[in-house]
Amino acid sequence: MTEVVATNETILVVGGGISGLTAAIEAAETGKQVVLVEKRPYLGGRVTQLYKYFPKLCFPTCGLEINQRRARQNPNITVLTLAEVTDISGDKGNYKATVRISPRYVNDNCTACGDCAKAVEAEFDDEYNYGLSRRKGAYLPYRMAQPSRYVLDPRIIGTPDADKAKAACKVDAIDLDMQPQDLSFPCGAVIWATGWQPYDAARIQPYGYDRFPNVITSVEFERMADPNGPYAGRIVRPSDGREAKKVAFIQCAGSRDRNHLLHCSRICCMASLKQATYVSDAYKDAADVTVYYIDLRAIDRFEDFYNKVRAIPQVKYVKSKPASIVADKDGNPVVHGVDTEGYNRYAERFDLVVLAIGMEPAVPKDGFPVPIVVNREGFIEAAPENGGIFAAGGASDALDVNRAVQHATGAALRAIQVVNSVRGMEV
Structure with a gap:
């Protein structure tokens, strides 16, 4: 069972794309505790699906690998993948967040050897490639995926393919009995970095x-x-x-x-x-x-x-x-x-x-688990009514990668100010 140790000085970051990853790292490197929630099985978001950046026509993998390593090595960051925030209650400096974690059916023993994928026969449209190719029912989302663990597609659970995957695993990493899990924990500020969708x-x-x-x-x-x-x-x-x-x-x-x-x-x-x-x-x-x-x-x-x-x-x-x-x-x-x-x-x-x-925003106007001010297009406004909830990157506007990273850094600073004020009130 996953556990989260948090207080009202913890910062919740919703979305593990380039903006969420940036905000989490910036906050954690100042000593703040961060819980990073990502609905995909891996971090990096849509930037991982790019071939090159403009204007330099360089590859995203270099900078992305550095940020993944920074996040992986920072003990102040707790990462929850295949997870979505279902509820946020409370007020600025004193929120309670509820997160639902979907089962990966693969535990921490995974060495990413790929034996499970070789054993599985079922194939599905590959969402990482926008459906242009097929992937196995046991898969690593992409070659640099973090966490570097395979995933079993829930559509093969209960089928012979699931048993084949389990039998093929030499390190006992396949857990077919995994169930959805709901976690509730306190936090003082929230950075909403759910990004955009085509x-x-x-x-x-x-x-x-x-x-x-x-x-x-x-x-x-x-x-x-x-x-x-x-x-x-x-x-x-x-x-x-x-x-x-x-x-x-x-x-x-x-x-x-x-x-x-x-x-x-x-x-x-x-x-x-x-x-x-x-x-x-x-x-x-x-x-x-x-x-x-x-x-x-x-x-x-x-x-x-x-x-x-x-x-x-x-x-x-x-x-x-x-x-x-x-x-x-x-x-x-x-x-x-x-x-x-x-x-x-x-x-x-x-x-x-x-x-x-x-x-367009990845979360529709009526899809937020907490009241929040959005503009006509559905992007989150920087409004006082949002309290300690701050948008980062593509959740705030249509931005290129460079501007999204800058915006996420600003969101981290605002969240840090909120949790610092909580500490000041307690003193």
Whole structure:
């Protein structure tokens, strides 16, 4: 059974992505006790699913590994994975949190050898790769996952596959009798770092995401380009595996639209410019990339990156929000629209179309276990009514990784001030 030792000077961090991980580390390294709750089986969040960062086009694994190590080695941090906060009661400086932990069916004996996965036959869509590949019913979420322990999918519990996994384990790490567990503990402040989720592209009916396999989202394309991803880094058409040399990127797919997301997600332009380099690097002079855009948002330090990508001759830009996408008899997506500079109609055929979908809060407005002030888009506001509950990173707004980390550090400082004031009152 998991136990949590906490007081009203403990800081609860909800969400173990880059923002939650940052906030937890910053608070813990000042000597504060932190309970870090993450609903996935591992820490790192959506950053772990990125191939490269913009503007430097470096890999997230380096900085992520450092933060994972800092968290792992800090005795002030208690990590609860496969866990969700179900209730928060009380007031600033004196909260009581209730957390439900779902069973992993794998205990601390696990050495991540993978024998259980070899024994299991059942396969499921791999959520880490956004369903672009399949994984076993016993799995390590990704190669750098922390904690470095396998997970049994609950759908195999009670089936012969579960027994096979248990029989294959040489270190007695498979525990098929694990049950959900509810924990309640005190805390003085809460950092809400549940991040963002990609907007559902299937809701943008004219673009045919749910009908045409060669229309994919920007987050799926990120996994496609990753050498450790479902296509081993090959830029291809999901329908037939052929090389996708002619690629369209459609900006503001569902964003700045009264029928979908009203807000601009800020990072989509830079993400698509970054992804355009994936195609040009993969196919060199044979690459043919078109970026359809309303406006290109490249501010501050991103201006140089924008100019660098703009200079790539294989990448061209059309100022337009495409009206629709259809597919020809060979499965090629055909983009229809009118450019807003020359007002010329176009019907352009591509190998692959990538929708730059927007960011929306991972927790819906009515999904919080405590009253909290959110804005029109569902992001958490910095409001006095929230008491000792502070948003961090993508829970507060659509932010890139750099700004999310900065924001999380600020949230940690505010939470530290709250628990310090508790100590002051007790003295």
